Amino acid sequence: MAYQKIQVPAEGTKITINSDGSLNVPNNPIIPFIEGDGIGVDVTPPMLDVLNAAVEKAYGGERKLVWMEVYAGEKAVKVYGDDTWLPEETLEALKDFKVGIKGPLTTPVGGGIRSLNVAIRQKLDLFVCQRPVLWFTGVPSPVKNPQDVDMVIFRENSEDIYAGIEWKAGSPEAKKVIKFFTEEMGVTNIRFEDMCGIGVKPVSEEGTKRLVRQALQYTVDNNRDSLTLVHKGNIMKFTEGAFKDWGYEIARDEFGAELLDGGPWMQFKNPKTGKNVIVKDVIADAMLQQILLRPAEYDVIATLNLNGDYLSDALAAEVGGIGIAPGANLSDTVGVFEATHGTAPKYAGQDKVNPGSLILSGEMMLRHLGWTEAADMILKGTSAAIGEKKVTYDFHRLMDGAELVSASQFGKEIIARM
Numbered sequence: 064m065a066y067q068k069i070q071v072p073a074e075g076t077k078i079t080i081n082s083d084g085s086l087n088v089p090n091n092p093i094i095p096f097i098e099g100d101g102i103g104v105d106v107t108p109p110m111l112d113v114l115n116a117a118v119e120k121a122y123g124g125e126r127k128l129v130w131m132e133v134y135a136g137e138k139a140v141k142v143y144g145d146d147t148w149l150p151e152e153t154l155e156a157l158k159d160f161k162v163g164i165k166g167p168l169t170t171p172v173g174g175g176i177r178s179l180n181v182a183i184r185q186k187l188d189l190f191v192c193q194r195p196v197l198w199f200t201g202v203p204s205p206v207k208n209p210q211d212v213d214m215v216i217f218r219e220n221s222e223d224i225y226a227g228i229e230w231k232a233g234s235p236e237a238k239k240v241i242k243f244f245t246e247e248m249g250v251t252n253i254r255f256e257d258m259c260g261i262g263v264k265p266v267s268e269e270g271t272k273r274l275v276r277q278a279l280q281y282t283v284d285n286n287r288d289s290l291t292l293v294h295k296g297n298i299m300k301f302t303e304g305a306f307k308d309w310g311y312e313i314a315r316d317e318f319g320a321e322l323l324d325g326g327p328w329m330q331f332k333n334p335k336t337g338k339n340v341i342v343k344d345v346i347a348d349a350m351l352q353q354i355l356l357r358p359a360e361y362d363v364i365a366t367l368n369l370n371g372d373y374l375s376d377a378l379a380a381e382v383g384g385i386g387i388a389p390g391a392n393l394s395d396t397v398g399v400f401e402a403t404h405g406t407a408p409k410y411a412g413q414d415k416v417n418p419g420s421l422i423l424s425g426e427m428m429l430r431h432l433g434w435t436e437a438a439d440m441i442l443k444g445t446s447a448a449i450g451e452k453k454v455t456y457d458f459h460r461l462m463d464g465a466e467l468v469s470a471s472q473f474g475k476e477i478i479a480r481m
């Protein structure tokens with residue numbers, strides 16, 4: 064496709080998909096990136112620098128990432144004109160080039176445009192939001208044993224109330240939906256019908272199973288101990304409760320799991336290592352307590368969209384906060400990597416915030432490409448920079464004897480230690 068504003072670099076090559084579904088990664092892949100709103104200008108440049116340096120150090124001149132800027136959010140409006148927040152060609156490029164990375168994008172609260180972040184996930188059907196939570200030695204943490212926090216969240220990314228099916232209180236649409244519920248569906252407990260916003264929470268068997276399948280496969284491939292289904296199925300029986308039931312079903316039908324002590328927990332042998340894998344479930348509110356009090360008992364987590372959003376920030380706090388919380392949005396063919404945090408507008412443009420989340424999202428991206436040597440170097444450099452207490456404001460305010468560095472300097476400290 065010929066792009067209107069996106070400049071495709073001449074020297075790069077496109078990543079393609081092999082017939083077995085794996086990525087065919089050339090030595091000079093073109094990687095689309097979105098700078099992001101707010102602190103996007105602060106975290107994206109150090110991320111690009113660190114990834115370039117890691118690839119150079121790992122492979123000499125043999126491999127190179129060829130960056131291609133694509134636009135979304137405020138920058139898209141500047142480049143394309145009024146009200147073009149998410150140009151069609153940005154979505155096309157992410158789909159076409161298969162692997163990309165993005166900074167955070169602003170979503171107004173209570174009105175205005177719907178989330179561009181969510182739109183990218185939904186339009187590209189990036190149904191997995193994978194967010195690993197791991198403590199780096201020396202990072203300040205509010206829990207006593209942060210080394211026990213080692214979890215990977217698989218958040219369903221395409222359904223639940225994030226589908227954005229809702230109507231404003233008092234609108235003719237809300238009134239029509241409420242009328243349908245009360246007159247045709249026997250609903251008697253909408254308390255204040257006249258001025259009542261109303262939303263819909265779709266959760267499907269297929270949507271649940273494709274997410275839990277990926278989480279179980281990750282558990283097997285990475286020889287992890289357990290998978291926990293997190294849900295609020297006691298209250299929302301046919302959405303969150305069904306998520307739990309479908310999750311156990313796929314463990315049974317596709318991974319050979321059997322009931323443990325009469326159930327509902329299950330177990331199966333990892334076919335690759337022989338290790339016993341436990342499949343369990345926890346109700347979401349209890350889980351927020353469990354991750355604080357007994358983090359060692361949790362490993363891979365599969366959950367619905369909203370629970371996953373809450374859990375991501377809560378768990379990130381245990382290992383230093385959302386300044387160091389990476390993630391990936393994945394479909395079977397496309398990956399768009401992004402940090403867990405948002406645009407933190409009060410810090411925008413100050414070269415102050417922690418670029419660690421986006422840098423570690425880049426680390427995940429390199430691993431996704433199979434460029435593990437470069438990915439390992441980023442982990443090494445990040446761990447060493449923190450270990451030597453060269454940290455941004457978020458860690459500095461909680462660490463004794465640390466040296467405060469800017470966002471860009473933190474990137475340089477990582478590069479110096481790779």
Ligand SMILES: NC(=O)C1=CN([C@@H]2O[C@H](COP(=O)(O)OP(=O)(O)OC[C@H]3O[C@@H](n4cnc5c(N)ncnc54)[C@H](OP(=O)(O)O)[C@@H]3O)[C@@H](O)[C@H]2O)C=CC1
Pocket residue numbers: 102106166167168169170171180384385386387401402403404405406407408416417418419420457
């Ligand atoms: N995927 C995405 O693009 C996301 C976008 N958003 C959007 O971002 C906007 C702002 O959301 P908000 O709720 O304020 O959440 P943010 O994640 O943007 O910021 C909340 C707080 O987290 C801390 N923080 C965030 N990023 C960093 C960082 N890189 N380094 C250090 N600390 C950090 C800061 O804490 P402190 O004040 O303690 O220093 C900040 O005030 C909204 O429009 C929201 O919709 C939100 C989440 C994800």
Ligand SMILES: O=C(O)CCC(=O)C(=O)O
Pocket residue numbers: 168169170178179180181372375403405
């Ligand atoms: O899209 C947004 O504005 C918020 C998204 C979010 O909080 C998340 O994905 O963790």
Ligand SMILES: [Mg+2]
Pocket residue numbers: 372373375376403
């Ligand atoms: Mg969030």
